[in-house]
Amino acid sequence: MFNILKKSKKDPRVVVIGLDGVPYTLLTEYMGRGLMPEFAELCHKGGSFSKMKSTLPEVSSVAWTSFMTGRNPGQHGIFGFMDIDKKSYEYIFSNFNSLKESPFWEKENIKTIALNIPQTYPARPMNGVLVSGFVALDLRTATYPERVFEYLSGIGYKLDIQARLAADNPQAFFEDLFQTFDKRKQAIKHLYDNEDWQLFIGTITETDRLHHFFFDSALDGHYFHIFDRFYKELDRFIGLMAKKASDDGALFMTCSDHGFTPIKTEFYVNRWLIENEYLKLNSVDNLKGITPQTKAFCLDPSRIYIHLEGRYGKGGITQDVYKALTDELKEKFSTVTFEGQKIIKDVFLKNDIFHGTYTDNGPDLYLLPNYGFDLKGAVNRDSIFGTTHFKGMHTYDDAHVFVSVPVEKDDIAIEDLASIILKHIK
Amino acid sequence: MERHRVEELWGLHIDLKVERSESIVREAIDRFGIENLAIAITGGKDSTTNLWIYKQVCDKFGIKLPVCMFIDEGDVFKEIKEFVDYIKQKWSLDIVCLKNEDVSSKAASIGDIIKVSSLNDTNKNALGEMGFNEAGFPFVPDSTVCNHLMKTIPMREFIIKNNIKSLSTAIRWDEQEARKEEEYFSQRTDPDHTRVHPILHFRERDIWIAIFKFDIPFNKLYKLGYRSLGARCATGKMSDIPAWMQDLEKTPERVGRGQDKEQVMNQLRSLGYM
Numbered sequence: 001m002f003n004i005l006k007k008s009k010k011d012p013r014v015v016v017i018g019l020d021g022v023p024y025t026l027l028t029e030y031m032g033r034g035l036m037p038e039f040a041e042l043c044h045k046g047g048s049f050s051k052m053k054s055t056l057p058e059v060s061s062v063a064w065t066s067f068m069t070g071r072n073p074g075q076h077g078i079f080g081f082m083d084i085d086k087k088s089y090e091y092i093f094s095n096f097n098s099l100k101e102s103p104f105w106e107k108e109n110i111k112t113i114a115l116n117i118p119q120t121y122p123a124r125p126m127n128g129v130l131v132s133g134f135v136a137l138d139l140r141t142a143t144y145p146e147r148v149f150e151y152l153s154g155i156g157y158k159l160d161i162q163a164r165l166a167a168d169n170p171q172a173f174f175e176d177l178f179q180t181f182d183k184r185k186q187a188i189k190h191l192y193d194n195e196d197w198q199l200f201i202g203t204i205t206e207t208d209r210l211h212h213f214f215f216d217s218a219l220d221g222h223y224f225h226i227f228d229r230f231y232k233e234l235d236r237f238i239g240l241m242a243k244k245a246s247d248d249g250a251l252f253m254t255c256s257d258h259g260f261t262p263i264k265t266e267f268y269v270n271r272w273l274i275e276n277e278y279l280k281l282n283s284v285d286n287l288k289g290i291t292p293q294t295k296a297f298c299l300d301p302s303r304i305y306i307h308l309e310g311r312y313g314k315g316g317i318t319q320d321v322y323k324a325l326t327d328e329l330k331e332k333f334s335t336v337t338f339e340g341q342k343i344i345k346d347v348f349l350k351n352d353i354f355h356g357t358y359t360d361n362g363p364d365l366y367l368l369p370n371y372g373f374d375l376k377g378a379v380n381r382d383s384i385f386g387t388t389h390f391k392g393m394h395t396y397d398d399a400h401v402f403v404s405v406p407v408e409k410d411d412i413a414i415e416d417l418a419s420i421i422l423k424h425i426k
Numbered sequence: 427m428e429r430h431r432v433e434e435l436w437g438l439h440i441d442l443k444v445e446r447s448e449s450i451v452r453e454a455i456d457r458f459g460i461e462n463l464a465i466a467i468t469g470g471k472d473s474t475t476n477l478w479i480y481k482q483v484c485d486k487f488g489i490k491l492p493v494c495m496f497i498d499e500g501d502v503f504k505e506i507k508e509f510v511d512y513i514k515q516k517w518s519l520d521i522v523c524l525k526n527e528d529v530s531s532k533a534a535s536i537g538d539i540i541k542v543s544s545l546n547d548t549n550k551n552a553l554g555e556m557g558f559n560e561a562g563f564p565f566v567p568d569s570t571v572c573n574h575l576m577k578t579i580p581m582r583e584f585i586i587k588n589n590i591k592s593l594s595t596a597i598r599w600d601e602q603e604a605r606k607e608e609e610y611f612s613q614r615t616d617p618d619h620t621r622v623h624p625i626l627h628f629r630e631r632d633i634w635i636a637i638f639k640f641d642i643p644f645n646k647l648y649k650l651g652y653r654s655l656g657a658r659c660a661t662g663k664m665s666d667i668p669a670w671m672q673d674l675e676k677t678p679e680r681v682g683r684g685q686d687k688e689q690v691m692n693q694l695r696s697l698g699y700m
Contacts, residue, residue, distance in 0.1 A: 081694055091700075093690045135693050139560075156561045163696035164566065165537045172537025176564060179539070212697055283675065286700075300699045378700060382673075390698045 011198050013250035014421050017188075017241055018067075018117065018203030019234070020060060021211050021392075023259030024051040024400035026218060030231055038239025039402075042252075048406050052399040053413040054258040056353050056366050057301055059394060060118040060134060060208065061094065063257035063414050068103035068117065070418025075356030076101040078119065079363065080300055081135070087313040089287045096120045096132065100358055104418045105199055110425060112199040113191050116184065118257075129195055131187070133203055134160060151190065157183045161206065166213035167389040173213070174226055181206040181230070185237050192244060198425060200250075202241075204234070211260040215392025218260075242404070251424045252404040255417060259398030263391055264372035265338055268381040269298035275384065276332065286379055292316050295325060296364075301394075302375035303363030304329060326364055333367055338385060343373040368396055427626075432599050432606055435627035440635050444479065447624040450610050451483045454592055454622045460484075462591035463492035463622075464584075467521070469506035470655045471633050471644050471669075472596035474513065476625050478642045480594070481517055491519060495584055495593070498525040499576040501536055501567040501658045509645045516643065522588075524580035529572075533565035540565050552579050567657035570689075586617050594622040600629045601679065630679050634670040653679045 027049075031040040043049045055063045055073060057080055065071075065078040073079050077100035082091045096119060105112040105128070112128040114120065121132035123144040131152065132142035136159045143149035158180045165173040181204065188202035210230060217223035238254060245252035273279035278296045283289035287297055292314045294307045306325060307315045317325060330347040337343060346368040354362045369375050374393035401412055407420060438446070454463060465480055467473045477494070484491050496510055514521050528549055532540045541562045542553060553559075556574055563571045585593065599606050605626075612621045628636070630653075637644050647655060648669040694700050 081699055091691070093694075135690050137689050137693075153559055160693070162537065162564050162566055162569075163693070165564075169535060169537050172535060172564070175539075176537060209697075374698075376698070388698070 015245040015250045016201040016253045019256045020205040021208030022256040023398040036235040038235045047404040049402045052401045054399045058258040058396040064118045066415040069101040074354035074359035077358040113197045114201045116203040211392040216262045255401040256399045259395035260392045261371045263374045265385045266374045270379045271381045298377045300377035302367035304365040306364040345370045447479045450624040458592040464590045466595045467494045469510045476596035494521045499567040500530040503658045529575045592620045
C-alpha cells in the first residue's frame, strides 16, 4: 500500500533490462525463427530496435561504465578490467571506486534500482538500491542497503555463475546458468514490485557467460538446445517486464554492452610483441618481468601501451621516437594475417577514440579485430595463435538497443543511452 | 626470511640443498619426536621430494617414516591415486587418507549444488566460521568454501586426533611472492602445531634436478605437460611438452591452478582474460 502511494504516476519512469553480450543480429535471427515472440511483438508495436556500438575496448567494464556515466573512457577513466602499476608493473584491478565520473542517477539524484551492472562493486550508499555485478566477490559488500542483502541471501541469490565449470562439466555449467538466471529474475521482479524507484535497471549476465563458452552453438550445433531454452525463457522475462513497465506508464528499454561472434582463433598480442622484439621479459610474473629494452606491451584485450620514459619505471622510449614507433606498430599490426585473412580491422591511435581529462591513461594504440579473431593480452603463451575452450568473442558494432518509443538518433553508441534515459525522466 | 638469505640459499649446489633439507628434518625429529610428526603428501613433485628427504634421514637412523597425510578434496586425478599407491608400496608408507565424506557424498558430480541443511553440525559450524550464510553452494574443489570444508576441516581433525605436534609440507619460496616470508619452522594455531618446511629453498628447477639426479619417483602427468597438480577440475596445462623441459624460469608454474586469494584474477581468468 505504502509503495503504491509513493509511486507517483506523474514522475516519468524508465525500466532498463540490460542483456550482457546479446548481439543485435542474434535477436533479429531469433525473432525471425519465432524463438522470441514477445520481443518481436514489442518491436512490431513501434518503438525503436537498432544496432548499437559498444565502447573501445569492447569489454563489459568499459562499456557499462559508459552506459552509467554517458561518457567516453577518456572521461570516466575505465579502459579495461585491469591496468598496471607504472613502477612495479603489477596488475591493478579497477572497481566501482575507480570511476572518475559518477553514474548519472547519482549526479541527478534519481531514485534508482541498479542490479547486477558490471563494474559497480563494491556497493556504496545511494538514493535507491545497488546490487553489484561482475567482478563482485561478496554478496554483503555487493549490496546496499542491508535489508536487500537479507532478502537476496534468503532466496539464495548468486552474484555469478561458476564459469570454470564450462570446460569440465557443461551439464553442471548449464544447471548453474539456469539456476543463477532464475534467481536473477526473481530478484529483479521482487525489487521492481517492492521498492520505490524512478529508474529501474536490472542486468542479465548469464547471456555473456553462455556466449563465451558456447557461442559456436548459437545458430545450430551441439548445444543449440540450450540457446533455444535460454532465449525462450529470456523472451518470456522480457515480455513480463515490458508489460509491467507498460502498466506503470514507464519507458521500457533493453540494451547490451557488446555483441558476440564465434572465434576462429585467439591471437596473443604480447606473444606477437615478443617475437617481433617489441617486448622483452626476464620472467613471466605477468608483466613484472618487463625489461628496459621493452618498447611496447599489451593489456587485455588489445590495448597497446608504449613503454615511455618518464611514464614507466623502466621505460626507455622518448617522445621524439613515439610517433615513428606508433606508426610502425600500426603498419605491422595492419598486415598480420591468419590463413590468408587479415586479423586486425582497425588500428586506432589514442586520440582517434578517446577524449577527456583521463585520455592519457588510455592505450597508445587500440587494435580492433575482424570477426573471429579474439585478441588477448596474456603473456604466458608460447605461440601467437591458439584455440581454447572459449568459443565466443566480443564484437564492437553489433550491440543492440530497444526503446519502447521512437528514438531520433542514428548510429547510436552505448554512451548515448544515458542522455536518452535522462531526456525521458527530466 | 630475509631477502639476501633467500637469494644465497637459492644459489647453493643441489647436494648442499639436500643436505640443508636433511638437517631441517633431523631438527624436526629432535624437537618433536618422530611419533608426533606427520608429512603432508599430495602425489605431486614437491611433496614426493620432501618425502624422499625424510626417507633419507629415517633410513640413516634406521627408524620408520612418520605417518603421511593425504587429503582427497573430492576431485583427485586417478593418476595421482595410482601414484600415491605406488610410493606407498615402494617405500612402505603409513598413509592416512582424509576425505570429508559428509560433504563429498552429497554431490554426484562437480558443480552439483550441496544444500547446507543436508550437512552435519561440524560442517555447518565450519561454514558459519567463515561467514557463509547462503542455503547452498556448488561442489567445486579448490573454491573457497570447498577448500575450507574438504581440506582445512579434515586436516584440523587429523592433527587433534593424532596429537600431531608438527606437520611437514613441501612449500617453496619461489612459488609465489607471499611465500618468501616463510621460515623453516613456523608456528600455527587452531590447532596449535608447528609447520616444518624442509624444501623451502628449492626452486622449481631444483626439484627436477633432484628428481633426475636421485631417481625420485614422479607422477606421469608431468610428462604430459602439467607443471603443478591440484584438484583435477582446477588444474590445467599450458603446454604439451614435459614439465621439466618447459621454460621454468620464464613461464609461471601455477597458471593452471586456482588460487583463493586472487579471486578477482581468478574470475577474470575464468572468462578468458589475463
